[in-house]
Amino acid sequence: MRPAPITVLIVEDEPLIAEAHRAYLSRLPGFTAAAVVHTARDAMRTASEAATSEHPIDLVLLDIGLPDASGIALASALSGLRPAPDIIAITSERDLEMVRAAVSHGALAYLLKPFTFAAFRDRLERYRRYRDALPSGTDAASQAEVDRALAELRVSADRSAAPKGAAPATTDGIARVVRDSAEGLTADEVAKLVGVSRVTAWRYLERLADDGTVTRQADYGGTGRPKTRYQWRRAE
Incomplete structure (x- = not known):
């Protein structure tokens, strides 16, 4: 019998980014978006209502920067529900104190914006393995079981989601400038914005395109051969 899908609540104040998260989630078998708020x-209302139903929320993808309340405070409140959903914090904050606060208030993992589909998939698949490694039911797990489950959540330097030969910081910077461009960017434009060579920018852009994070479009605006313009892949 196929196991029930992991139900996910997406909490993100920017509608376009929220839909991008939903689109990413739809590409992962075994997960389903319960709601987007x-x-x-x-978020608290949706999770609370679900907790009293037959289909509680399993996982919350929680944007820390919400307009009406602190995402850290929301994480703490969600952890008080029974059953309590697990939390993956999502933010553009690079502040280590923010990371520590999110973890101390219930976040199992952390994703820094902007991230590629590969990074998103990696965290979600690790979360699934974490759930699978814990025994079912409410009986206390053994130390070995807990250690094995928590090990699934850890991302080591040699097993990161970045493609082989790719620096995560460079991938992050290139993804950010493309995401922030409404018209998309060529490899030349990305190279100037990020401060890398055109060949390096092209290689990273091609990896992002192969991954499905950005799309390729031929730009016939100038003379000579058309250039490839890379655009952030929006939710359809």
């Missing part, structure tokens, strides 16, 4: 108030 844009405020802490709606």
